[in-house]
Amino acid sequence: MRASEESTPKAYLRAVSLLLALILWVVFSGRMAEEDKKGTRVTRVFRVSLAHFGQPSAMEITSDVNEVFVSLSGSEKEMRQLSRNMLIVKLDLSQYESGSHQVPIHNENVEIPESFKTIEIEYVQPRAIRYNLELKIRKKLPIIVRSKGKPAENYELKEIEVNPSQVTVYGPKSEIDDLHFLIGESVLIQDADSNITGRVSFDYDKQFPANTTLEETATIEYKVIIKEKLLKKTFGSYKPVFDGWKPELKFKPRKVKVQVEGPITLVQLLNRDWLEITIPKPESEEVPETLPLTFKWKLPEPVMQAPADSGSSETASQDSKKSQPGSKPEAQAVQSEQKTNETKPDSFAREADPEMARLRKAIGQINVILNPAELEVRK
Structure with missing residues (x-):
């Protein structure tokens, strides 16, 4: 009886051990099969x-x-x-x-x-990355264009116009805040005596941060204004004259000081005798307490120079050979010559002195300064 009781636990343990071994074998076989399926x-x-x-x-x-x-x-x-x-x-x-x-x-x-x-x-x-998120903004910046070199003698740089004068940039706020203007590449004005125009170009790598863009796509243009230097010259005192009326009036002062100002080459051509200070007639019949002054330029009459006509003498010589004086062909030739002279415009003639011709054309650029600008009527 005791031997039978002792054999029962042993058989039970053997069965359990066998079952565990079977389970381990199944699991291990499954893993091996999976590994075989996947490879190494x-x-x-x-x-x-x-x-x-x-x-x-x-x-x-x-x-x-x-x-x-x-x-x-x-x-x-x-x-x-x-x-x-x-x-x-x-x-x-x-x-x-x-x-x-x-x-x-x-x-x-x-x-x-x-x-x-x-x-x-x-x-x-x-396992983590630090990111910086920054707001993007737009900002308008003025454009600056500088010059290099010097204009021609008696000329000077007045200003440089840029159109459009400012542009919009877009980018991170920290980068845009540091931008206050944009500088275009310099314009060469060496020996220039007239205006210069062109397109504005930028050095983007130096002026624009990596994440900043220029929004304007239109062409940005510049205009360099070159003007002749101004010269101020004193012409002394003038006695005003009445223009278009002869009143019996007394006024003071009796003489007016005159200065002229304008481009150097024009002012240097002027003669004080070519200027007359006048007192224009008032619009009302009553004589005012003060009389404004004005001036007139009295430039000398132009000396015209006719254009050379190389073929006129040759034509006249040929006509004289073809016709005798008093003959009908001669009369026709004379009539034709008269008609040509009548219809020939005077615009072909030129003023002999080109400097005076330029002065007449640009006389409006001369500024006349009167001191005083009006007279006090003495009653």
């Missing part, structure tokens, strides 16, 4: 680029880190086929506002092509 597993570490999405368009995203390390394991075959260009780590920044943020990285952020079935993510390093 290999682990590799990839350097993967970061990508972000969801940020507002008016935000500039910056970070000191552009890549992370991702450890992957998988079958030897698939790991040989996999390259870093097939992988990417994507971070959603739609929930972040302007400022500095520590953005965590999870295994779910790593994207692997679906065709790779055996590859698994082991870890990602670092």
